[in-house]
Amino acid sequence: MSVTVSIPTPLRSFTAGQDSIELAGDTVGQVLDGLMATHAGLKRHLLQDDGRLRNFVNLYLNDTDIRHLESTATPVRPGDVLTIVPSIAGGAPVTQTEPQLSHAEVLRYSRHLLLPEVGIGGQRKLKAARVLTIGAGGLGSPLSLYLAAAGVGTIGIVDFDAVDLTNLQRQIVHGTSTLGRPKLESAEARLADLNPNVRIEKHETRLSSQNAMEILREYDIVVDGTDNFPTRYLVNDACVLLGKPNVYGSIFRFEGQASVFYAKQGPCYRCLYSEPPPPGLVPSCAEGGVLGVLPGIIGSIQALETIKWIIGAGDSLIGRLVLFDALKLRFRELQLRKDPACPICGDTPSIHDLIDY
Amino acid sequence: MGSEVTLRLSDAMADEIRRHGELAYPAECCGVLAGRAGETKEVVRLVPMHNRRTDDPHRYLIAPDDLRRTISELRGCELEVLGYYHSHPDHPAAPSGFDTEHAWPWYSYIIVGVDRGRAAELASWVLEDDRSAMSRESLEVFSEV
Numbered sequence: 001m002s003v004t005v006s007i008p009t010p011l012r013s014f015t016a017g018q019d020s021i022e023l024a025g026d027t028v029g030q031v032l033d034g035l036m037a038t039h040a041g042l043k044r045h046l047l048q049d050d051g052r053l054r055n056f057v058n059l060y061l062n063d064t065d066i067r068h069l070e071s072t073a074t075p076v077r078p079g080d081v082l083t084i085v086p087s088i089a090g091g092a093p094v095t096q097t098e099p100q101l102s103h104a105e106v107l108r109y110s111r112h113l114l115l116p117e118v119g120i121g122g123q124r125k126l127k128a129a130r131v132l133t134i135g136a137g138g139l140g141s142p143l144s145l146y147l148a149a150a151g152v153g154t155i156g157i158v159d160f161d162a163v164d165l166t167n168l169q170r171q172i173v174h175g176t177s178t179l180g181r182p183k184l185e186s187a188e189a190r191l192a193d194l195n196p197n198v199r200i201e202k203h204e205t206r207l208s209s210q211n212a213m214e215i216l217r218e219y220d221i222v223v224d225g226t227d228n229f230p231t232r233y234l235v236n237d238a239c240v241l242l243g244k245p246n247v248y249g250s251i252f253r254f255e256g257q258a259s260v261f262y263a264k265q266g267p268c269y270r271c272l273y274s275e276p277p278p279p280g281l282v283p284s285c286a287e288g289g290v291l292g293v294l295p296g297i298i299g300s301i302q303a304l305e306t307i308k309w310i311i312g313a314g315d316s317l318i319g320r321l322v323l324f325d326a327l328k329l330r331f332r333e334l335q336l337r338k339d340p341a342c343p344i345c346g347d348t349p350s351i352h353d354l355i356d357y
Numbered sequence: 358m359g360s361e362v363t364l365r366l367s368d369a370m371a372d373e374i375r376r377h378g379e380l381a382y383p384a385e386c387c388g389v390l391a392g393r394a395g396e397t398k399e400v401v402r403l404v405p406m407h408n409r410r411t412d413d414p415h416r417y418l419i420a421p422d423d424l425r426r427t428i429s430e431l432r433g434c435e436l437e438v439l440g441y442y443h444s445h446p447d448h449p450a451a452p453s454g455f456d457t458e459h460a461w462p463w464y465s466y467i468i469v470g471v472d473r474g475r476a477a478e479l480a481s482w483v484l485e486d487d488r489s490a491m492s493r494e495s496l497e498v499f500s501e502v
Contacts, residue, residue: 009394009437010463013486044488045462056459058421065421085425090456090466091385091416092445312412 003031003076006083014041029072058085098124109151122311129310132156132219134235136183138295139225139249141173146303148191148198156201159183170292207231209354212238223247223302229276230357236269237354240344247305249298254291254326256298259317260305263345266318271339276357294326363495364465364481366400371498373403375476378444378469387417387443391436398439417443440465450478452491460484
């Protein structure tokens, strides 16, 4: 009752030249153990130091990669063929331009460093990154807190407001002790306490067609936490013109949405809504109200997408709009398409400069 | 330790590897060295492969499914995989730590350095049995008449 293990050429010097070996076992793991027990030289080429399969070693049970089955626990039957298939990888030495991590930083980010998707490389990318957040309000609060905690090296914040008592129900980067102070100062103090390694760049101004290009140009990625349409269009247009990704989020009462607009790879905000609504048609949070937790959820999604973008992990929200309904506790997703007739990122754009609405 | 086997390939094939490296620049190219192994390893054919790593220009990956397909096609021609080639954009033709970490024994790994878009040195490497390093293998580029 045995399984045939097919040995690839590079490993045959460890099997006395045999290209296949018959072994008994109930699972892939047992067959492998048997193989390495009889041919010990194979072990260091198949397994990592921790005993797990090397990531460039692929095992196919008959025609299926065991990763799509139950991995090494996959049961085997007599007559099955287990084939070892190499993945071939390599590449030039990486010229590391990202800053090194100090011992204290390695400790601080240890739970990130454990994740293969982040690791030292990703953490150094975060340290090298320059992120601009527009607004230090409901969305900007969780966003800037998580970005700072995650170790984003430089966080720019644009805001010109002061902390008001009505903000504290949701704007958790501020506190009672900073009431009346500029939001930038209040946020800077809290973020510096959370992570003193982060550089905060304060832009105490209202974003306009006059200054937006100049401010956004200095950053790798822009996160829009604004609550009004003129700024949202300004941020979108400046990002399209500068070729930067725009991590979008918005909230109203019990509902929120998020996406990543990046005209080089997908739609922009104007592909959805080519022009802003007339002033006063859509109520703001101040007029319509908002549940305090909601910006925490949407702002955290924005922080997540920003971090994923920087470290290059996972699937981004480019081309997808996530809709969240807090009362039903339901997420929905809409596919977004780039509009060839989009006035700023379409085939024949009509907008070439920023507009103050 | 690595038995002293010479890898032989024609100058036309060496040029083909250089051209592939230049074409892929600033990203990396990769491909299979197919042929017959005996006293020497004779490369009979080059099979350019898809580089499945598109996220980082300093990496290459030949996926197992692609390789399985190529191996079975080669088997039909009574050829086997002798090794692989890839390029190092703006880096010398020497294996990186990442190359060594991912290398398989026995296979020949040809690396071509591509310096600002122009192919430079070309060298072949094999992994030591104890995985500690890759050592340079004797490479004979012969001219076809």
